[in-house]
Amino acid sequence: MDEEMKGFLAYLSGWESNLPRYHFGTGGVDVARTALLSVDLVNGFCTEGPLASSRVKNIIAPVVRLFEQAWSAGVGHYALLQDSHEDSALEFSAFPPHCRAGTSQADTVPEIRGLPFFQVMAVIRKNTIHSGLNTGLDAWLSQRPEVDTMIIVGDCTDLCVYQLAMHLKLRANAYHHPVRVIVPADCVDTYDIPVDMAARIGAMPHPAELLHTFFLYHMALNGIEVTAGFSSAEGEI
Ligand SMILES: [Zn+2]
Numbered sequence: 001m002d003e004e005m006k007g008f009l010a011y012l013s014g015w016e017s018n019l020p021r022y023h024f025g026t027g028g029v030d031v032a033r034t035a036l037l038s039v040d041l042v043n044g045f046c047t048e049g050p051l052a053s054s055r056v057k058n059i060i061a062p063v064v065r066l067f068e069q070a071w072s073a074g075v076g077h078y079a080l081l082q083d084s085h086e087d088s089a090l091e092f093s094a095f096p097p098h099c100r101a102g103t104s105q106a107d108t109v110p111e112i113r114g115l116p117f118f119q120v121m122a123v124i125r126k127n128t129i130h131s132g133l134n135t136g137l138d139a140w141l142s143q144r145p146e147v148d149t150m151i152i153v154g155d156c157t158d159l160c161v162y163q164l165a166m167h168l169k170l171r172a173n174a175y176h177h178p179v180r181v182i183v184p185a186d187c188v189d190t191y192d193i194p195v196d197m198a199a200r201i202g203a204m205p206h207p208a209e210l211l212h213t214f215f216l217y218h219m220a221l222n223g224i225e226v227t228a229g230f231s232s233a234e235g236e237i
Contacts, residue, residue: 046060132163
């Protein structure tokens, strides 16, 4: 590894360690204009099937906490973007078949289903890693013109989270409608396939730590706000 790359990786590590914390309310995120969007917190990425990941499962608890904080702060708009694949999904040429419509893999994780305000959440199905292509997302957003702040949680940092955050930011840029897109780093993650395991199972390696951090950085590079996470009260760390 050359010196320039080493220098950048050291910078990147410092950048990630020093991300700011956010809060709702005065001086923080304006709850009246905010939507919370969770992507792919379904059984098929947490507990069941070929793409289930323990790292992804571990973000369920912080995501549930963030949902509860947002709800008690007064956030009124929630959407769950979820894989719900047709049997012949073209995506299955890149990833093993997963989250087929109507199966338990495609169900929202029970921890989110159990929230008392689950009924107000819109479930928006998708058939690719892009939440805005051939889905109901743009219509859902158009029905909520007051929303200009979107908090994105879920998985995977480098796949669906990245595509969703970029879609929201680029859509805003294209229509000249300024928005804040916020990604709390403690509420997103990705799966891990080390090089030796990849060779054994015939998959491509997927170093979780590296790709998680790189894609957070890449989102920040595009004007997406990457925060360490949300504090429950103003001033609390
Ligand atoms: Zn999928």
